[in-house]
Amino acid sequence: MKDTPQYQGFELGPIRPPSEAGSLLLRVTRNCPWNFCKFCTLYKGKKFSKRPVFHIKQDIDLLKKHINRIKSVPFSGDFRSINLMPIVESTPKEELPVFQAALHWYRGKMVSVFLQDANSLIIPPDDLVEILTYLREAFPDIQRITSYARSHTIARISDVDMARLSAAGLNRIHVGMESAADDVLKLVKKGVDKATHIKAGQKVKQAGIELSEYYMPGLGGAELSTSHAIESADALNQINPDFIRLRTLAVIDFSELAKDARAGIFTPVGDLEIARELLLFLEHLDGIQSAVKSDHILNLFQEVDGVLPDEKDKLIAPVKKFLSMDLETQMIFRVGRRAGIFSSLDDLKNFGLMAYAEEARDRYGITVDNIDHFTEELIKRYI
Numbered sequence: 001m002k003d004t005p006q007y008q009g010f011e012l013g014p015i016r017p018p019s020e021a022g023s024l025l026l027r028v029t030r031n032c033p034w035n036f037c038k039f040c041t042l043y044k045g046k047k048f049s050k051r052p053v054f055h056i057k058q059d060i061d062l063l064k065k066h067i068n069r070i071k072s073v074p075f076s077g078d079f080r081s082i083n084l085m086p087i088v089e090s091t092p093k094e095e096l097p098v099f100q101a102a103l104h105w106y107r108g109k110m111v112s113v114f115l116q117d118a119n120s121l122i123i124p125p126d127d128l129v130e131i132l133t134y135l136r137e138a139f140p141d142i143q144r145i146t147s148y149a150r151s152h153t154i155a156r157i158s159d160v161d162m163a164r165l166s167a168a169g170l171n172r173i174h175v176g177m178e179s180a181a182d183d184v185l186k187l188v189k190k191g192v193d194k195a196t197h198i199k200a201g202q203k204v205k206q207a208g209i210e211l212s213e214y215y216m217p218g219l220g221g222a223e224l225s226t227s228h229a230i231e232s233a234d235a236l237n238q239i240n241p242d243f244i245r246l247r248t249l250a251v252i253d254f255s256e257l258a259k260d261a262r263a264g265i266f267t268p269v270g271d272l273e274i275a276r277e278l279l280l281f282l283e284h285l286d287g288i289q290s291a292v293k294s295d296h297i298l299n300l301f302q303e304v305d306g307v308l309p310d311e312k313d314k315l316i317a318p319v320k321k322f323l324s325m326d327l328e329t330q331m332i333f334r335v336g337r338r339a340g341i342f343s344s345l346d347d348l349k350n351f352g353l354m355a356y357a358e359e360a361r362d363r364y365g366i367t368v369d370n371i372d373h374f375t376e377e378l379i380k381r382y383i
């Protein structure tokens with residue numbers, strides 16, 4: 001018989017979706033059970049494991065204890081005036097991470113929880129139902145419990161089990177679709193095909209769970225850009241997810257995809273090609289009611305934000321506007337955006353921000369000919 005692993009304390013995984021900034025992060029598995037995607041280095045060299053259910057329950061018990069301690073502090077409604085020093089000082093050192101997680105969640109009004117790491121649905125459904133039930137009983141006011149999951153995993157879960165997970169309170173699943181073009185999925189070793197993406201997405205929707213699908217502009221490279229955009233839009237049209245989220249590709253130096261780029265198998269594209277691809281993708285979204293969000297720092301256009309079908313023109317407008325600009329104006333926008341000076345195309349009309357962007361352009365000697373190299377380097381700061 002295997003030894004029962006000892007509880008090692010509250011654990012925190014490395015990432016969450018941008019939309020889960022205020023959520024409690026509850027780690028139910030460690031790392032990624034697939035770990036082959038060529039563009040992803042997040043869990044490379046790290047072994048996947050499922051945390052025992054009783055460890056996760058201990059995390060929840062500890063969170064509850066610290067939430068109750070925080071709630072016991074007199075509070076005027078202004079977080080700046082709350083004096084937490086007495087409870088910080090009386091918190092055992094080994095419980096400081098869970099205290100900090102509890103405090104962060106308390107400040108976020110304790111409405112949502114995100115289950116970490118890369119694919120929580122790999123947990124046997126009985127165990128996941130037990131965790132969800134325990135969590136909801138401990139904190140009955142939670143409004144949303146969300147998780148990342150792979151399409152490959154979801155597609156293998158029975159409809160009955162998906163309905164049980166939904167009934168136990170799993171409200172939203174984030175799927176890193178990235179692409180639905182089979183040639184792109186194969187190239188980047190996503191471990192899934194278009195049909196499986198569609199099957200998984202439809203299954204989540206059918207279970208009454210909100211679905212957020214990620215599309216990765218640039219992942220087809222120069223070679224597969226068109227099929228990447230069109231096939232991905234076609235899959236999403238068949239799924240009709242609640243959210244379509246954009247997360248632009250950044251080729252990380254030591255990734256497998258960077259090796260492919262050096263070998264000439266994959267040709268990374270710059271902002272201009274990505275804008276053209278994004279326009280093609282958005283134009284092909286059809287017959288769905290999804291909200292499209294561009295809430296990742298790597299995206300060139302934050303203002304691509306709207307609900308289909310009524311706001312399709314609004315979604316497309318900034319991309320078209322950018323593509324209609326002369327090269328010099330496109331370049332200054334890219335400099336401003338990638339240097340964190342601009343947040344939208346409207347900032348080009350702001351004299352103060354323009355002065356900063358022009359200063360950055362002059363300081364780094366950026367021209368229309370070397371801008372791709374400059375943005376590539378700046379993007380790496382955000383990874």
Ligand code: SF4
Nearest residue numbers: 032035036037040118
């Ligand atoms: S499934 Fe997600 S976390 Fe795992 S390797 Fe692929 S992109 Fe990375």
